[in-house]
Each structure stands twice: as structure tokens, then as C-alpha cells.
Amino acid sequence: MNETAAAGQIPPILLIGCGRMGSAMLAGWREQGLAASVAVDPSPAAATFAGPDMTVVASADQIPAGFQPAAIVLAVKPQNAAETLPDYARFAGSAVFLSIMAGRTIGGIANLLATPNTSLAAIVRAMPNTPAAIRQGVTVACPGPGVQDAQRALCDRLLQAIGTVAWVQDEALLDPVTAVSGSGPAYVFLLAELMEQAALEQGIPPDLARILARQTVAGSGALLAASTDDAASLRKAVTSPGGTTAAALAVLMEPNACPSIVSAAIAAATKRSRELAG
Numbered sequence: 001m002n003e004t005a006a007a008g009q010i011p012p013i014l015l016i017g018c019g020r021m022g023s024a025m026l027a028g029w030r031e032q033g034l035a036a037s038v039a040v041d042p043s044p045a046a047a048t049f050a051g052p053d054m055t056v057v058a059s060a061d062q063i064p065a066g067f068q069p070a071a072i073v074l075a076v077k078p079q080n081a082a083e084t085l086p087d088y089a090r091f092a093g094s095a096v097f098l099s100i101m102a103g104r105t106i107g108g109i110a111n112l113l114a115t116p117n118t119s120l121a122a123i124v125r126a127m128p129n130t131p132a133a134i135r136q137g138v139t140v141a142c143p144g145p146g147v148q149d150a151q152r153a154l155c156d157r158l159l160q161a162i163g164t165v166a167w168v169q170d171e172a173l174l175d176p177v178t179a180v181s182g183s184g185p186a187y188v189f190l191l192a193e194l195m196e197q198a199a200l201e202q203g204i205p206p207d208l209a210r211i212l213a214r215q216t217v218a219g220s221g222a223l224l225a226a227s228t229d230d231a232a233s234l235r236k237a238v239t240s241p242g243g244t245t246a247a248a249l250a251v252l253m254e255p256n257a258c259p260s261i262v263s264a265a266i267a268a269a270t271k272r273s274r275e276l277a278g
């Protein structure tokens with residue numbers, strides 16, 4: 001880690017992949033006064049992210065000579081890892097690699113960065129989620145062997161820019177984490193879809209059905225975020241005995257309904273994450 005990073009100033013960052021997640025991270029960094037110094041992405045759209053703080057190039061061989069990143073953020077698709085990572089092996093030993101690639105293990109990434117002439121790469125594996133786009137994400141990060149405290153602190157800073165960050169030591173936890181928070185936004189969007197559909201079935205006009213479903217999910221999420229009470233307490237607070245909410249919850253909370261369906265869904269996603277790991 002260079003002295004700039006250790007002093008808390010803007011360290012040189014290399015961003016690999018400026019797609020949905022990479023560009024969301026970039027926006028968060030810029031808000032915090034951090035920025036990638038160089039980004040690599042072959043897509044023509046990536047050039048629009050260039051600015052006074054950042055050069056965008058299409059491939060690793062166009063990285064300015066002498067550029068020494070403190071952190072390299074791997075934000076390419078997991079299926080592009082094998083063809084992409086070996087180009088960055090020369091930075092193993094000097095930079096920390098922060099991977100957000102789903103399913104790519106620390107060991108698998110280390111193998112792709114290994115050469116006979118480089119030391120073992122310092123790798124942090126992280127799983128963010130899509131609310132990162134509005135700096136409301138939650139990321140779980142796991143440090144690999146040899147990650148120094150200052151490197152971990154830099155990764156934490158990069159991830160805090162897109163939301164809440166938690167660290168775990170056990171990499172195996174990233175499979176259930178992927179199932180709960182990585183895939184989780186889709187479950188919440190499904191709830192909004194199903195509520196909109198049910199509103200239509202009850203005769204509510206389409207425009208109003210959409211507003212009610214969207215704003216109920218969004219407003220309830222904001223209320224949960226703003227409250228110190230847990231979700232169960234907030235639920236009980238709006239449930240009068242014998243009332244309308246109680247009638248709905250009696251259906252939703254039947255043992256074979258939501259409790260077992262949500263549990264089975266997250267178990268299925270965890271299993272799939274383990275199958276895809278490599």
C-alpha cells in the first residue's frame with residue numbers, strides 16, 4: 001500500500017468493468033471524493049465515465065505506463081474472469097484485488113492471477129447488491145490470506161461508498177449471503193409485482209394499483225430503515241386483532257405459505273451459489 005492511501009488521501013484505484021455495478025461504485029466513490037484513476041472496459045459506453053479524475057481505456061495493455069494502483073476492483077461478469085484476470089497478474093504483490101464477481105472464490109481468483117514471478121495476490125471477495133446504485137446497498141466482504149489491515153481499510157472505504165458493509169472471515173458464508181442480500185432485491189420487487197396484480201384483481205385501476213404497490217414497498221422499506229424496531233415489531237404495530245391486516249397475515253403466515261416458501265427460496269439460491277462457485 002502506498003503512502004497516499006495510508007494517509008487517507010485519494011489512492012490510485014484501477015476499476016475493471018464499468019457496467020451496472022462498476023459504474024454504481026464509481027458514482028459512490030466520486031460522491032466521497034474518491035475515484036478510480038484508471039478504468040478498463042471495452043464497451044464504447046464506458047468512455048462516458050471518463051473525467052478529470054479518471055482515464056478510461058478499452059484494454060489492459062492501454063493502462064498508462066508506470067501506473068501503480070493501490071486497489072484493483074474486479075467488476076466484470078464471472079464468466080469473463082478467466083480471460084480478464086491474467087492481464088492484471090503483474091499487480092499481484094503490490095495492489096489489493098477487490099472482487100465483486102458472484103461465485104468467484106478467493107482461491108479461484110488467486111489461481112487466475114498467479115504467475116511464476118509474482119507473489120500470492122491479496123484478494124478481498126465481496127458481495128454487494130443493486131441498491132448500491134443509489135448508495136443504499138449492503139455488501140458482505142471477506143478478506144483472503146495476506147490482506148493487510150491498510151488494504152482491508154481501503155476496500156472498506158470503497159465499499160462504504162455504496163452502502164452498508166459487513167465483514168466475515170468464513171468465505172463459505174458468501175453463498176447464503178448471495179441468496180439473502182445479493183439476490184434479495186428481486187424478492188422485494190416480486191412482492192411489489194404481486195401486490196399490484198392483486199390490487200387489479202380487487203378492481204383498483206391500473207395506474208393507482210401501481211402507485212399503491214410501489215409506494216407501499218418503498219415507504220415500508222424507508223420506515224424500516226429509519227426505525228430502531230425490528231421488522232416483526234413494526235408488523236405487529238400495524239396489526240389490530242380481528243382487523244384487515246390480521247386477515248391478510250393469517251393467510252400469508254400459514255406454515256406452508258410465506259415462512260416455508262421464503263425459507264425454501266433462500267435455500268435454493270444458496271445451493272445454486274455453491275454449484276456455481278469456482
Ligand SMILES: NC(=O)c1ccc[n+]([C@@H]2O[C@H](COP(=O)([O-])OP(=O)(O)OC[C@H]3O[C@@H](n4cnc5c(N)ncnc54)[C@H](OP(=O)(O)O)[C@@H]3O)[C@@H](O)[C@H]2O)c1
Pocket residue numbers: 016017018019020021022040041042043044046075076077078080083084100101102103127128129130182
Ligand atoms: N448486478 C447485480 O445485481 C450484482 C450484484 C452483486 C454482484 N454482481 C457482480 O458484479 C459484476 C458486474 O456485474 P454487472 O451487473 O455490473 O455486469 P455488466 O453490467 O455486464 O458489467 C460488466 C462490464 O464489464 C465489461 N467487460 C467485459 N469484459 C471486460 C474486460 N476484459 N475488461 C474490462 N471490462 C470488461 C463489460 O463490457 P461489455 O458489456 O462490452 O462486455 C461490461 O461493461 C459481476 O461479476 C456480478 O456477478 C452483480
